[in-house]
Amino acid sequence: MGWLWAIIVGFVLGLLAKAILPGKQHSPLWLTTIFGIIGGIVGNAIARAVGIEATKGIDWGRHALQLGAAIVIVFLGDMLYMAMRGNKRRQRA
Incomplete structure (x- = not known):
């Protein structure tokens, strides 16, 4: 069940x-x-390091740290995806 939640939260x-x-x-x-899944994991690690691992x-x-990490990772990952995709198009031509 943990993996299902990770996929849903990552989505x-x-x-x-x-x-x-x-x-x-x-x-x-x-x-x-x-x-998004990677952003959630990174955000949890940062939260644990800062000391807000578990609160009432x-x-x-x-959640804010998870979203912030996801924004950075989506931004960087999309740049990498487009760079790799562009290189594949050049190789085919």
């Missing part, structure tokens, strides 16, 4: 990150979900 984080970033992102939905109620700080 939501990835879509939110894509919506927040300006311009068009070209990465496919499955890759955006993976970027909703962990808004942890």
